[in-house]
Amino acid sequence: MSILIDKNTRLIVQGITGREGIFHTSRMLAYGTQVVAGVTPGKGGEWVLDGKVPVFDTVHRAVEITGANASVIFVPASFAPDAILEASDANVPLIVCITEGIPIQDMMRVRRFLDQDGVRLVGPNSPGLLTPGGCKVGIIPGHITEPGNVGIVSRSGTLTYEVLYALKMEGIGVSTCVGIGGDPINGTSFTDILGMFEADPHTEKVVIIGEIGGRDEEIAAEYISERMTKQVVAFIAGRTAPPGKRMGHAGAIVEGGTGLAVDKINSLEAVGAAVAEHPEKIPDLLK
Amino acid sequence: MKLHEYRSKQLFSKFGIPIPRGRVAMTAHEAKTIARELGCPVVIKAQVLVGGRGKAGGIRLVHTPEEAEEAATQVLGMQINGLPVRKVLVDEAAEISSEIYLGVTNDRAIRSPVMMASAEGGVDIEEVARTHPDKIVRTYIDPLLGFQDHQARYLAVAIELARDHWREFINIACGLYRAYKSSDATLAEINPLVITGDNRLLALDGKMVLDDNALFRHSDLAEMRDIDEEEAIEREARRFGLSYVKLDGSIGCMVNGAGLAMATMDVVKLFGGEPANFLDIGGGAGADKVSAALQLILRDPNVKVVMFNIFGGITRCDEVARGILATLEEVDTDLPMVARLVGTNEEEGRRLLAEADLVTATSLADAAEKAVALAGKGASK
Numbered sequence: 217m218s219i220l221i222d223k224n225t226r227l228i229v230q231g232i233t234g235r236e237g238i239f240h241t242s243r244m245l246a247y248g249t250q251v252v253a254g255v256t257p258g259k260g261g262e263w264v265l266d267g268k269v270p271v272f273d274t275v276h277r278a279v280e281i282t283g284a285n286a287s288v289i290f291v292p293a294s295f296a297p298d299a300i301l302e303a304s305d306a307n308v309p310l311i312v313c314i315t316e317g318i319p320i321q322d323m324m325r326v327r328r329f330l331d332q333d334g335v336r337l338v339g340p341n342s343p344g345l346l347t348p349g350g351c352k353v354g355i356i357p358g359h360i361t362e363p364g365n366v367g368i369v370s371r372s373g374t375l376t377y378e379v380l381y382a383l384k385m386e387g388i389g390v391s392t393c394v395g396i397g398g399d400p401i402n403g404t405s406f407t408d409i410l411g412m413f414e415a416d417p418h419t420e421k422v423v424i425i426g427e428i429g430g431r432d433e434e435i436a437a438e439y440i441s442e443r444m445t446k447q448v449v450a451f452i453a454g455r456t457a458p459p460g461k462r463m464g465h466a467g468a469i470v471e472g473g474t475g476l477a478v479d480k481i482n483s484l485e486a487v488g489a490a491v492a493e494h495p496e497k498i499p500d501l502l503k
Numbered sequence: 504m505k506l507h508e509y510r511s512k513q514l515f516s517k518f519g520i521p522i523p524r525g526r527v528a529m530t531a532h533e534a535k536t537i538a539r540e541l542g543c544p545v546v547i548k549a550q551v552l553v554g555g556r557g558k559a560g561g562i563r564l565v566h567t568p569e570e571a572e573e574a575a576t577q578v579l580g581m582q583i584n585g586l587p588v589r590k591v592l593v594d595e596a597a598e599i600s601s602e603i604y605l606g607v608t609n610d611r612a613i614r615s616p617v618m619m620a621s622a623e624g625g626v627d628i629e630e631v632a633r634t635h636p637d638k639i640v641r642t643y644i645d646p647l648l649g650f651q652d653h654q655a656r657y658l659a660v661a662i663e664l665a666r667d668h669w670r671e672f673i674n675i676a677c678g679l680y681r682a683y684k685s686s687d688a689t690l691a692e693i694n695p696l697v698i699t700g701d702n703r704l705l706a707l708d709g710k711m712v713l714d715d716n717a718l719f720r721h722s723d724l725a726e727m728r729d730i731d732e733e734e735a736i737e738r739e740a741r742r743f744g745l746s747y748v749k750l751d752g753s754i755g756c757m758v759n760g761a762g763l764a765m766a767t768m769d770v771v772k773l774f775g776g777e778p779a780n781f782l783d784i785g786g787g788a789g790a791d792k793v794s795a796a797l798q799l800i801l802r803d804p805n806v807k808v809v810m811f812n813i814f815g816g817i818t819r820c821d822e823v824a825r826g827i828l829a830t831l832e833e834v835d836t837d838l839p840m841v842a843r844l845v846g847t848n849e850e851e852g853r854r855l856l857a858e859a860d861l862v863t864a865t866s867l868a869d870a871a872e873k874a875v876a877l878a879g880k881g882a883s884k
Binding site for chain 1: 611684769
């Protein structure tokens with residue numbers, strides 16, 4: 217019924233005592249996610265949210281005691297690379313980084329290390345993941361979508377919510393929604409997630425929400441042509457974005473003629489993926 | 504953030520890269536004094552953060568201190584591609600026998616730094632990349648290991664550099680990588696790296712772009728930001744934590760989230776309008792931030808309609824509505840406004856705005872259609 221996260225996910229929250237960390241932990245608990253522990257160095261031994269969640273000083277200790285198998289990171293950008301590496305060092309198999317603004321050279325080193333280490337990072341600069349009715353890791357609002365058989369993968373946050381909501385209005389549910397993040401260097405690509413959706417028996421169709429910058433959508437198009445049997449529908453944001461300007465996301469920039477929306481749209485259409493004119497048209501294309 | 508040529512070269516010099524003797528001048532008189540100290544001929548170079556300085560006449564070779572003063576007077580009064588020249592670099596002139604390109608940047612697809620070299624430096628390297636991509640050689644750098652000597656040798660051989668320059672070249676390439684790494688650059692380039700008449704390597708021009716997200720650990724470099732680099736309105740937006748990009752259209756857009764902000768611009772265009780800006784107020788913006796954002800939009804004289812597209816998650820629609828209303832009380836404007844608020848506390852938000860006579864919309868398409876229609880009316884008045 218899902219990829220990466222489900223009812224059996226046992227989650228720790230790194231940075232749980234921060235403003236964002238505590239707020240979103242309460243939302244994740246309310247959704248039914250098993251948040252088994254939090255980590256804030258120096259606050260080990262405390263309990264948060266009316267004694268519901270224990271806090272540990274290190275990820276190692278949190279994993280050892282609670283048997284956690286996923287982590288979500290809400291720590292500030294200057295500490296986030298260390299937090300990712302700490303989770304990896306504690307052998308947490310799924311690490312989801314919400315933090316925005318991590319220096320790109322840090323991310324290149326972290327990603328290279330994780331490639332050798334074999335753990336999966338989703339993000340950074342990601343809204344997280346949501347398996348409707350099962351588990352929420354991150355900040356995607358739970359009430360705007362229902363369980364179903366459409367898989368969603370996106371580089372964006374609120375634009376994804378827009379699409380989830382448009383699908384819900386048309387009665388279309390979602391298997392899992394994955395935000396891979398808006399940074400130029402991230403842990404998981406469109407192609408990685410497409411492969412998981414292709415293999416997931418409960419996902420029948422897939423929606424890709426891309427944007428200007430980089431070539432991840434073009435690489436996804438190659439993958440669709442070679443490996444995907446399931447229907448893929450897409451939306452690409454930034455047709456009107458001027459070249460050379462960073463559009464909010466660190467990764468959303470057309471540089472030296474690379475990363476144009478029109479190239480991504482053409483690549484996807486060439487392999488049979490329908491590309492929506494605007495996000496509210498996605499439900500029509502799935503019918 | 505871009506660094507000026509003289510700042511870039513000063514940084515290169517710290518890492519053992521040979522640069523011409525020279526100093527920066529704010530006035531023509533200063534330029535004359537520096538020229539006299541250095542001994543002529545010297546080159547007067549406009550310090551602006553755009554390309555095409557040479558073609559615009561911003562680089563002059565002069566043979567006497569008096570000529571230096573005259574050239575500096577002209578260059579300091581120039582605008583190059585819209586940017587005023589406020590400083591000139593006075594460098595001792597070098598005799599050039601050949602020009603090399605050497606640069607290090609981030610390769611997004613490979614997820615590694617890449618060092619590039621070409622024997623065809625000096626001219627527009629992007630043109631070389633387009634027409635003769637084989638003339639640029641690349642070596643990818645493991646971000647955990649850093650740049651290795653053998654990679655510098657690989658480049659030296661590939662660009663057919665004479666053997667007696669290898670030692671210097673390896674030192675320069677290693678220094679350039681260290682400059683890039685230690686300052687969290689996204690680009691560090693020497694173009695041209697020249698072989699001089701007396702057969703030395705010399706970094707004649709330099710360029711660095713720094714990662715804005717890493718400036719928190721480089722306060723010394725952050726202070727070097729040239730305020731002319733970005734538009735005043737974009738600079739102000741950054742101060743409020745807003746992400747704003749000025750465009751040429753008539754429909755001002757305020758959106759939460761970067762992807763949604765881009766999609767909103769696209770939908771405006773799809774319905775026949777032109778967006779006046781990209782504006783992302785971020786997640787969880789309070790009334791103050793919304794108010795600052797609206798005031799920025801209203802400062803653009805091209806704006807005929809304002810369109811709000813808010814998908815509330817951690818951003819609360821009632822809070823956004825309050826920010827809009829507070830601004831309208833302060834600012835005198837009769838521009839039509841279209842609001843589409845969905846998500847957290849949307850009923851309250853919509854109720855507040857309906858009282859204030861804003862046009863409300865239910866979907867993104869609906870909002871764009873209404874905004875475009877209103878902009879059309881405004882234009883025909």
